Amino acid sequence: MSEQTIHNNLSGQKEVLRPLQPGQVGLYVCGVTVYDDCHLGHARFLLVFDAVVRQLRAQGLDVRYVRNITDIDDKIIKRAAELDIGIDALTEKYIGRFHEDCAALGLLPADVEPRATEHLPQIIAMIEQLIERGHAYAADNGDVYFAVASFADYGQLSGKRTEELRVGARIAAGESKRDALDFVLWKAAKPGEPSWDSPWGAGRPGWHIECSAMSTHCLGQDFDIHGGGMDLKFPHHENEIAQSRCAHGSRYAGVWMHNGFVQVGSEKMSKSLGNFRTIRALLEHYEGEVIRYFILATHYRSPLIYTTEAMDAARSALRRLYAALERAGTLPADTAPQAEALGAFDAAMADDFNTAEAIAVLHGLVRGLNAAADSGDAATVASAALTLRQLGGRLGLLEREPAAVLRGQGGVDAAWVEEQIAARAAARKARDFAAADGIRDALAERGILLHDGPEGTTWEQA
Numbered sequence: 207m208s209e210q211t212i213h214n215n216l217s218g219q220k221e222v223l224r225p226l227q228p229g230q231v232g233l234y235v236c237g238v239t240v241y242d243d244c245h246l247g248h249a250r251f252l253l254v255f256d257a258v259v260r261q262l263r264a265q266g267l268d269v270r271y272v273r274n275i276t277d278i279d280d281k282i283i284k285r286a287a288e289l290d291i292g293i294d295a296l297t298e299k300y301i302g303r304f305h306e307d308c309a310a311l312g313l314l315p316a317d318v319e320p321r322a323t324e325h326l327p328q329i330i331a332m333i334e335q336l337i338e339r340g341h342a343y344a345a346d347n348g349d350v351y352f353a354v355a356s357f358a359d360y361g362q363l364s365g366k367r368t369e370e371l372r373v374g375a376r377i378a379a380g381e382s383k384r385d386a387l388d389f390v391l392w393k394a395a396k397p398g399e400p401s402w403d404s405p406w407g408a409g410r411p412g413w414h415i416e417c418s419a420m421s422t423h424c425l426g427q428d429f430d431i432h433g434g435g436m437d438l439k440f441p442h443h444e445n446e447i448a449q450s451r452c453a454h455g456s457r458y459a460g461v462w463m464h465n466g467f468v469q470v471g472s473e474k475m476s477k478s479l480g481n482f483r484t485i486r487a488l489l490e491h492y493e494g495e496v497i498r499y500f501i502l503a504t505h506y507r508s509p510l511i512y513t514t515e516a517m518d519a520a521r522s523a524l525r526r527l528y529a530a531l532e533r534a535g536t537l538p539a540d541t542a543p544q545a546e547a548l549g550a551f552d553a554a555m556a557d558d559f560n561t562a563e564a565i566a567v568l569h570g571l572v573r574g575l576n577a578a579a580d581s582g583d584a585a586t587v588a589s590a591a592l593t594l595r596q597l598g599g600r601l602g603l604l605e606r607e608p609a610a611v612l613r614g615q616g617g618v619d620a621a622w623v624e625e626q627i628a629a630r631a632a633a634r635k636a637r638d639f640a641a642a643d644g645i646r647d648a649l650a651e652r653g654i655l656l657h658d659g660p661e662g663t664t665w666e667q668a
Contacts, residue, residue, distance in 0.1 A: 207264075207556065208557075209556060210222070210223040210265060211557055212558055212559070213558050214462060214463075215439065215463065216362065225267065229266070231262055232429035233255070233269055233429075233431045234272045234417075235271070236435075236443075237273045237274045237276065238276070239276040239279055239281060239282065240301050243485070246482065246483045247467070249311060250466075250506075254433075254465045254506040255273070257502060259271050259314055260602065261556075265556075270424075272320065272420075274417060277293075277322055277323050282297060310489055310494040311498060312498060320420040320424055328420070330405070333404075335454070336452055339452060341357065341449070344406050347382045348395075348406055349390055349394050350391045350392035351383045356452065360444065362444075364440035366440060371387055372387060389445055391411070392410070392411060393410050393411070394407055394409045417442070417446050418449050428457050430460055431462075432446075432462050436466055443462065463506075468510045469509050470483075493611075495524060495603060496521045503565050505560055505562045505563075523569070525666055527598065527604055528608040529608065530571075531608045534590070537588045538588055542592070544589050551568075551600070555600070565601070568594060613666060623649070626649055630645040
């Protein structure tokens with residue numbers, strides 16, 4: 207296999223992956239904040255890093271995949287208050303729904319799924335280290351802040367300069383920080399809010415320190431890859447780097463990966479703009495595998511533009527892959543995969559996880575399979591189908607039976623369709639081609655497409 211390269215947003219360059227421990231990769235991905243249902247933007251980072259994990263493991267690497275859950279923050283407290291329920295009841299509900307979404311998308315489970323509320327000792331210990339090293343301070347009101355000016359490399363990830371950030375920056379009412387750029391590590395408890403004991407009084411952790419404490423607890427002070435959505439690059443990941451390096455004096459994560467935004471038209475999809483599509487709402491119209499195909503058909507760093515037309519096109523493209531598998535039928539036991547396609551797929555995925563190019567390889571196999579089927583080349587059909595299955599599986603695709611995908615939806619009476627196909631076959635045998643064409647056209651009007659092949663006629667829903 208080719209060496210794995212990754213675009214590292216810390217250096218701004220594509221780099222060859224060099225794990226700290228040969229043969230092992232530590233990967234931390236910022237997960238979800240559980241106060242509501244996940245939307246398509248969440249689905250993108252989940253599926254992108256699912257593909258990353260599958261690729262690294264296909265290369266023979268032992269991946270420790272850590273994806274956290276944020277189960278305490280301002281949004282959770284606000285939502286629980288609006289619903290007049292406890293935060294535990296709120297977070298448990300949406301953690302359960304999150305896991306249901308993950309199952310529907312066919313995600314591999316994370317090896318570790320730490321929750322912020324289960325890592326308070328590590329969070330508090332890290333804040334104490336920062337204070338001892340002169341990088342943080344406790345304010346009079348019980349808050350604890352990170353002193354941005356104490357970290358000379360602040361802005362290295364995002365490219366932002368502290369002098370420019372200070373222009374227009376203000377200290378909000380109720381804040382006791384010394385510098386407008388300083389960010390909170392520990393928030394003093396307010397009446398009615400959940401809190402935990404600490405050396406600085408009752409309170410709760412800030413968002414940024416949660417990920418630093420959980421990632422280093424699960425993977426060590428130095429690990430290989432840190433990932434998340436582009437919206438987290440600044441300030442969340444910038445602040446993670448600052449506090450982690452200052453607390454431990456280590457490199458922290460070596461490679462920083464960020465997937466691009468999901469857009470609706472020209473706008474980023476987000477809950478604040480009210481233009482988001484929840485995973486659950488999409489699953490009412492599209493299977494999880496269609497959502498997976500739609501997301502992976504675009505390179506992870508590029509913007510992903512959502513439209514219903516694009517989703518419909520993804521469903522049709524996925525069905526073309528399954529139709530080819532069905533056309534191939536049962537494969538001989540001695541079938542071997544196509545080396546050229548394997549190499550092209552490996553090269554695409556090794557080049558910064560180029561799933562779009564990898565999917566193009568799948569469609570190239572389909573074209574070759576169909577051409578071979580038309581010419582009666584059974585050996586080539588079988589090898590193309592086997593390769594298609596194997597490579598699709600590397601992306602979490604094509605793992606179901608073709609018949610279930612092509613004819614398993616929409617409430618169509620499959621037995622009736624088969625009767626129509628039999629009637630059409632009888633008409634063709636009797637050379638009544640007008641009747642045969644009429645049956646085909648009538649089925650097409652109902653969204654049922656026929657495909658004639660060496661082994662007979664198959665059908666799918668358009």
